Amino acid sequence: MRGPEGTGGARTPLRVMSELLFVGSLVGCAAIDERVAQAAKVDLVGMSALDVQTCLGLPDQRLVTGKTTLLTYFAGATRTFGMSAGLVSLSFGGYCHATVRIEGDRVTGVTFSGDTSSLMSHDAACAPIVKSCLRRPPG
Numbered sequence: 001m002r003g004p005e006g007t008g009g010a011r012t013p014l015r016v017m018s019e020l021l022f023v024g025s026l027v028g029c030a031a032i033d034e035r036v037a038q039a040a041k042v043d044l045v046g047m048s049a050l051d052v053q054t055c056l057g058l059p060d061q062r063l064v065t066g067k068t069t070l071l072t073y074f075a076g077a078t079r080t081f082g083m084s085a086g087l088v089s090l091s092f093g094g095y096c097h098a099t100v101r102i103e104g105d106r107v108t109g110v111t112f113s114g115d116t117s118s119l120m121s122h123d124a125a126c127a128p129i130v131k132s133c134l135r136r137p138p139g
Contacts, residue, residue, distance in 0.1 A: 040126075
């Protein structure tokens, strides 16, 4: 789409401001995902093995060593965003392996590994795995 006549297709200040606001909102969404992932590291600790598997689902991998069980969940994240004019397109991706450590019958820890960061937000790619288990939405 061309700009108004006389601008030669150049970006107007309003267009540039719109694009910056758009990109800023994407960074904000990634920041929310980061808070979700970090909240899960706290909220899941102390849950029973049955409760955590009820909200997370069956794990992609399970390892039992003595009285310790490791449940690992995988998620891939690729998002592409564009404006209707097609001038701004932004995509990012990553993947997460969320490992829940269970000692006896209780969750004792949650760790994330993989390419978990996106748009300057650490562990944002892990949010889809754990968000269904949060006791409260992150603030």
